[in-house]
Amino acid sequence: xxxxMVIDLDLCVGCRTCAVVCKEHNAQAPGTWWNRVFTPGxxxxxxxxxxxxxxxxxxxxxSCMHCENAPCEKVCPVGATYxxxxxxxxIDYERCIGCRYCLSACPxxxxxxxxxxxxxxxxxAGYQEGYSYGYPFPHRxxxxxxxxxxxxxxxxxxxxxxxxxxxxxxxxxxxxxSCPAGARLFGDLDDPNSRINQVLRKEKGERLLExxxxxxxxxxxxxxxx
Amino acid sequence: xxTGNLALGFLGGLRKERGEATSGMSKANLVFRLGQVxxxxxLVAWGLQLKNGLFITGLRNPFAWGLYIxxxxxxxxxxxxxxxxxxxxxxxNLKTLKPFTxxxxxxxxxxxxxxxxxxxxxxxxxxxFYQLFFHPNFRSPxxxxxxxxxxxxxxxFLSVYFQLLPIGAKEGGRFPFAWATSLPRDQVEDISRRWTxxxxxxxxxxxxxxxxITALIFATQASRAWxxxxxxxxxxxxxxxxxxxALVLIxxxxxxxxxxxxxxxxxFRLLSKIIGGALLVHFFFMYNDLxxxxxxxxxxxxxxxxxxxxxYLPLHLIEVVLPLAALLYFLSRDGARSVGALVLGATAVxxxxxxxxxxxxYPAQNRFPLSLALPGKTGFWNYxxxxxxxxxxxxxxATFWPYLPTVLEVAVALLPFGLLLLISGWFIRNHPFLxxxx
Numbered sequence: 001x002x003x004x005m006v007i008d009l010d011l012c013v014g015c016r017t018c019a020v021v022c023k024e025h026n027a028q029a030p031g032t033w034w035n036r037v038f039t040p041g042x043x044x045x046x047x048x049x050x051x052x053x054x055x056x057x058x059x060x061x062x063s064c065m066h067c068e069n070a071p072c073e074k075v076c077p078v079g080a081t082y083x084x085x086x087x088x089x090x091i092d093y094e095r096c097i098g099c100r101y102c103l104s105a106c107p108x109x110x111x112x113x114x115x116x117x118x119x120x121x122x123x124x125a126g127y128q129e130g131y132s133y134g135y136p137f138p139h140r141x142x143x144x145x146x147x148x149x150x151x152x153x154x155x156x157x158x159x160x161x162x163x164x165x166x167x168x169x170x171x172x173x174x175x176x177x178s179c180p181a182g183a184r185l186f187g188d189l190d191d192p193n194s195r196i197n198q199v200l201r202k203e204k205g206e207r208l209l210e211x212x213x214x215x216x217x218x219x220x221x222x223x224x225x226x
Numbered sequence: 227x228x229t230g231n232l233a234l235g236f237l238g239g240l241r242k243e244r245g246e247a248t249s250g251m252s253k254a255n256l257v258f259r260l261g262q263v264x265x266x267x268x269l270v271a272w273g274l275q276l277k278n279g280l281f282i283t284g285l286r287n288p289f290a291w292g293l294y295i296x297x298x299x300x301x302x303x304x305x306x307x308x309x310x311x312x313x314x315x316x317x318x319n320l321k322t323l324k325p326f327t328x329x330x331x332x333x334x335x336x337x338x339x340x341x342x343x344x345x346x347x348x349x350x351x352x353x354x355f356y357q358l359f360f361h362p363n364f365r366s367p368x369x370x371x372x373x374x375x376x377x378x379x380x381x382x383f384l385s386v387y388f389q390l391l392p393i394g395a396k397e398g399g400r401f402p403f404a405w406a407t408s409l410p411r412d413q414v415e416d417i418s419r420r421w422t423x424x425x426x427x428x429x430x431x432x433x434x435x436x437x438x439i440t441a442l443i444f445a446t447q448a449s450r451a452w453x454x455x456x457x458x459x460x461x462x463x464x465x466x467x468x469x470x471x472a473l474v475l476i477x478x479x480x481x482x483x484x485x486x487x488x489x490x491x492x493x494f495r496l497l498s499k500i501i502g503g504a505l506l507v508h509f510f511f512m513y514n515d516l517x518x519x520x521x522x523x524x525x526x527x528x529x530x531x532x533x534x535x536x537x538y539l540p541l542h543l544i545e546v547v548l549p550l551a552a553l554l555y556f557l558s559r560d561g562a563r564s565v566g567a568l569v570l571g572a573t574a575v576x577x578x579x580x581x582x583x584x585x586x587x588y589p590a591q592n593r594f595p596l597s598l599a600l601p602g603k604t605g606f607w608n609y610x611x612x613x614x615x616x617x618x619x620x621x622x623x624a625t626f627w628p629y630l631p632t633v634l635e636v637a638v639a640l641l642p643f644g645l646l647l648l649i650s651g652w653f654i655r656n657h658p659f660l661x662x663x664x
Contacts, residue, residue: 030616036623040598041607062596062609071449077368078357097357098280098350101368103290107449107595109611113290113350116281116615125616154279155350209596212448 002087003162004189004217005176006196006205007061010224011183014039014046014059018175018184022063025163025174027134027150029118030125034110034160035063035175058223061184063175064089064110064160065208065216072102072111081157084141087189087217088162092145096156103157107209108216110159117154139165162186189217253480258651261644268641271634272347280350283635287614289591289627293639294348296583299440300469301341301642302375303462303579306437307470308334309382311500313430316423322493327422328389328659329481330474334433335382336649337473340642342375347638367442374436381429388421390657437462444586449595451519451526453586461511468504468549469579471497472572477650479565479572481660487565494568501575502556505549525599529606533589541585548578592626 014037022028022035040060041049048055066089073081073089080095081102103111122132132150139148141164148165152158163173171177176186187194196219199205205219275282285292312330315323323330346352362369387402394403395414406414441462444453475497482490516534519527534542552571594608610623631639653659 031612031614031622033612033622036610036612038610038623040609060609071447074363074365075368075447076363077366077372078354078361079363080357080361095354095357095361096351097354099348099368100290100350101366101443103287104590105447105449109288109594109596109609112287112612113614114279115283115286116279121616153351157350209449212595 001085001191002189002217003066003167004087004187004196004219005162005173006185006199006219006221008183008185008221009058009060010221011181012037012059012061013181013183015180016045017178017180018061021174021178022160024133025135025166026148026161027118027132028112028158029114029121029151031121032112032114032118032158034112034158035061037061058225060220061175062108062110062208063218064162065108065214065218066160066162068215068217069213071105071107071214075101075105077101086167088164088167090141090145090147090161090164091157091159092147093149093152093156093158094146098155098157100157107212107214111157112159113157114152114154118151122151135165137165139168254651254655256651257480257647258655261646261648261651264640264644265648266644267637268343268347268639268644271637272641274634275347275638276352281615282632283638284630284632285635286624286627288594288611288624289587289629291348291591292587292629293584293631293635294344296580296587297639297642298341298344298348299462299586300580300583301337301344301646302436302440303466303583304470304473304576305334305337305341305378305382306433306463306466307468307472308332308337308474309378309385309426309429309433309470310467311471311474311497312385313426313433316426317430320496322496325490325660326474326478326493326497328386329477331382331385331389332650332653332659333470333473333477335379335386336646336653337470338375338378338382338436339649340646342379343645344639344642347641367439367446371436371439371443374432374439378429378432378436381425381432385422385425385429386653388418388425391418391421393658433466434463437466444590450590451593452530452590455515457511457515461508461515464504464508464511465579465582468501468508468575471501471504472575472579475501475572476569476576477654478660479569481654484565498556498568498571501572502553505553505575506557509546509550509553525606526593526597529597530589530593533592534585537592538585538588541581541588544581545578545585548574548581552578588629591629594625 016037019033019035019037023033026034028034037045037059039045039047039049039057041051041056048057066087070083070089073083077099078095078097080092080097081089083089100113103113134150135148136150138146141147147161167173172186176184185196185199187196189197191197200219203221206222207216207219283292308330311323312327312334314320315327349355358369358372391403391406392414395406438459441459445455445458448454475494478490516531520531552574555567555571594611596609597606598609599606608625610625612622613624616622
């Protein structure tokens with residue numbers, strides 16, 4: 001099994017629901033975003049960018065590409081970043097030494113470091129007392145590696161896990177579940193009959209920075225109208 | 227000689243009445259004390275960083291490596307250069323430089339300890355350092371760097387140790403030398419000579435390896451155009467020879483007594499020529515690389531070059547003008563005439579190389595790999611990255627990170643400098659480090 005994702009940029013309305021639910025469900029501290037949606041070329045989201053012969057406006061959601069040839073995994077000196085049996089690129093929060101080599105290596109800027117204790121960052125954010133957010137339980141892989149916990153330790157790296165705590169139960173990642181435009185498809189790239197493979201056979205999916213040979217498992221259906 | 231006197235006055239500290247014979251040692255004591263102060267400051271600051279997280283630095287997600295890693299690369303360079311000098315003396319029988327081999331080995335040892343400290347303080351979880359030994363990933367250039375740097379710490383220490391052995395045994399044979407006191411002097415001399423040679427033989431390739439692998443940490447990253455070039459490892463070696471020799475030169479000038487300067491002038495001239503030659507090779511590599519990036523005119527390369535020659539031009543000027551001035555001076559006939567001039571030249575080289583190491587970070591980090599060329603426009607658009615910190619009233623996403631080290635970060639970075647001074651000051655104070663001139 002090899003999980004993958006297809007994002008149809010013609011369907012994406014740039015509402016950033018995916019970014020917000022990702023942040024909430026995965027308990028990301030203030031200032032940390034695993035999932036981002038921007039209007040390429042524009043300083044402000046949802047404002048058209050100047051382009052050849054006029055303006056252009058489309059939205060590009062970017063989170064971890066779960067690369068087949070993942071530079072973050074190759075550079076990790078202690079093997080804290082690894083690809084699991086379902087093709088998810090995960091981080092063992094109990095092994096990461098915080099060298100941030102992966103932040104330098106990742107071409108997509110998806111990796112986020114815990115510059116401080118997330119509990120402190122959350123306490124300073126000004127939420128009402130007693131408010132907390134995110135899937136509340138720690139989650140370990142089959143070998144016992146800690147791949148999700150609501151408050152990551154200070155000094156380790158984190159990023160999108162394809163919602164390992166949900167996909168392990170057969171659910172889809174929360175960004176896919178919550179997309180109001182149905183722009184995201186999730187499935188098994190090894191299964192020829194999966195929805196994403198059916199779509200990818202019909203339309204040519206593009207991958208970001210394909211020339212680097214990282215072989216992302218996130219595909220984009222480019223916007224026909226920019 | 228006037229500048230020379232001034233420089234020696236400065237190095238000699240405040241107590242002018244001191245006798246010639248002890249002045250070197252008292253100067254060393256001053257360096258040792260300064261090293262102690264900087265080490266304590268660095269340790270306290272590191273303690274604060276361990277408590278609060280790397281939050282206290284100027285680094286954030288868009289700019290993840292800065293002053294610490296630049297300092298690491300700088301000291302790996304001076305470390306490699308030190309042993310390249312002392313090994314070359316043994317391997318190629320460079321008689322002129324023989325009096326400086328002990329100092330060169332010491333400079334290599336002190337530098338590699340400093341480099342280790344610089345990379346340790348960069349870790350978010352220094353407490354998990356042991357994971358490097360339990361779960362090494364041999365595809366990561368970083369694990370190879372840990373291996374060779376570790377080996378190098380041992381080798382440079384052995385190099386210093388075996389060169390000091392005969393003196394240590396003669397001077398009462400305290401702890402690490404005690405076993406040699408019972409042996410006849412000839413035999414001790416023989417062991418020292420034989421093992422120094424053996425360590426030099428193994429040390430030279432390892433010295434070259436530490437800088438090659440440190441360069442490969444960066445050069446293997448195809449996502450960063452600024453690093454991803456095959457010229458980086460050879461250029462690192464050239465820079466290592468220049469900066470390592472400059473450090474040996476300063477340490478030698480510092481250790482000799484004023485009236486013996488003429489005795490060693492030939493050695494100083496040779497050292498300054500080595501620095502000049504290495505810098506020439508470095509500039510050749512660097513500008514070849516920049517030229518190739520510029521000529522093809524690829525969008526990514528243009529973006530990086532715009533940073534080097536635009537926003538970071540002052541840093542680029544420091545990395546070029548200072549060493550270039552030193553190079554021209556060192557290769558000129560008067561280049562080794564006075565102590566002051568030599569100290570000034572070698573310092574200019576070290577400052578320039580440090581700027582060069584900082585510049586390894588800036589254009590690499592601030593040209594995000596995921597940036598899109600804009601249709602019909604020149605330039606690139608960095609896809610925004612979340613900073614990693616919530617700052618009320620300020621954007622969470624950045625397309626550029628104006629990295630400046632914080633005061634506390636600079637204080638942490640004093641630790642490696644403190645250790646360098648502490649180690650070299652301690653050794654020079656307690657042991658004779660200057661050989662007889664040939």
